[in-house]
Amino acid sequence: MTTPDERMEQLLKQSLRxxxxxxxxxxxRDLWPAMLHRLDxxxxxxxxxxxxxxxxxxxxxxxxxxxxxxxxxHL
Amino acid sequence: MPTLEQPREVLQRFALGEIDAFEExxxxxxxxxxxxxxRIVRDPAIAEDxxxxxxxxxxxxxxxxxxxxxxxxxxRRIASNAALDHLRSSPCEVALPEHFSDRQLxxxxxxxxxxxxxxxQKTARAFARLPPxxxxxxxxxxxxxxxxxxxxxxxxxxxxxxxxxxxRALRLLRKTLQRQGIEP
Numbered sequence: 001m002t003t004p005d006e007r008m009e010q011l012l013k014q015s016l017r018x019x020x021x022x023x024x025x026x027x028x029r030d031l032w033p034a035m036l037h038r039l040d041x042x043x044x045x046x047x048x049x050x051x052x053x054x055x056x057x058x059x060x061x062x063x064x065x066x067x068x069x070x071x072x073x074h075l
Numbered sequence: 076m077p078t079l080e081q082p083r084e085v086l087q088r089f090a091l092g093e094i095d096a097f098e099e100x101x102x103x104x105x106x107x108x109x110x111x112x113x114r115i116v117r118d119p120a121i122a123e124d125x126x127x128x129x130x131x132x133x134x135x136x137x138x139x140x141x142x143x144x145x146x147x148x149x150x151r152r153i154a155s156n157a158a159l160d161h162l163r164s165s166p167c168e169v170a171l172p173e174h175f176s177d178r179q180l181x182x183x184x185x186x187x188x189x190x191x192x193x194x195x196q197k198t199a200r201a202f203a204r205l206p207p208x209x210x211x212x213x214x215x216x217x218x219x220x221x222x223x224x225x226x227x228x229x230x231x232x233x234x235x236x237x238x239x240x241x242x243r244a245l246r247l248l249r250k251t252l253q254r255q256g257i258e259p
Contacts, residue, residue: 005242008249008259009217014190015198016218019113026106027123034127035101039094039134 086142097137100146101130107147108154111229114219115158115211125161129154148228155211155229162207194257201251205244212240213248 002010061068088096108129113122132153133140140149202210211230215221216237227234249259 004249004259005245008245008252011190011194011198011259012202012213012217012245012248015195016117016202016214018219019117020110020219025110025113027109027126028119029123031105031109031123031127031130032098032101034123035130038127038131042131042135 083142086140086146089146090137090140090142092137097130097134100133104147104150105130108150111151112154112158114215114221115155116161117214121161125154125157129157132157151225151229152231155231159207159211162210197255197257198248198252198259201248201255204251205247209240209244209247212237213244216241217245 061071085096085099089100105126109122109126112125112129113119116122116125129150133150136153140146202213205213212226215226215229216223223234223237227237230237232240252259
């Protein structure tokens with residue numbers, strides 16, 4: 001005599017098969033090139049904080065244009 | 076499960092951000108990470124993409140890695156999170172692709188010939204609509220037959236919590252099927 005939960009478990013096991021049929025299953029392609037591509041994309045991306053800093057400096061210079069020579073002097 | 080632990084020196088170099096050490100770890104662990112993700116998402120192409128996503132997250136977090144701990148366990152935890160994020164954003168929760176049930180159904184003869192193909196398809200579809208957290212636990216424990224301890228470590232919860240999620244998944248699945256007039 002089985003409980004409804006046990007019958008549900010059996011039905012589930014008969015409805016979906018395990019995906020790994022043998023322990024040596026590997027990706028069908030070399031994933032390292034995709035990994036390098038992903039890392040390159042990340043390193044080339046400018047962080048949002050840098051964009052915010054740039055916007056703040058531009059706004060500051062637009063409001064106080066006399067500060068431009070001071071900024072250039074300190075660069 | 077085979078142990079694929081690295082020499083501590085490689086792990087230390089990885090923690091410092093050396094790309095050579097990261098590549099060594101990637102090449103050594105990619106298949107294991109891929110298989111773990113494949114067990115969860117059940118699609119080889121998606122599993123490959125998520126393997127890359129997992130290792131990208133691993134690389135991003137290299138400074139937080141403790142070389143004294145197991146890289147494999149850490150990678151599996153990150154892989155589980157990446158797979159969970161995918162399941163949460165996947166349209167599979169709402170509408171299952173037509174090919175899903177055909178691909179997932181057992182190819183071998185079933186022990187119980189009384190269970191029809193239609194019933195198995197409905198069960199597979201209902202299962203795919205379960206909440207991702209419950210689905211992951213039930214998939215790994217019941218379908219893939221992974222040890223509860225390993226599932227718990229990968230999901231970052233206790234063994235008892237895994238069992239509870241499996242129980243809730245079965246209960247919810249049974250109620251869903253009952254609403255369709257099916258009594259398992």
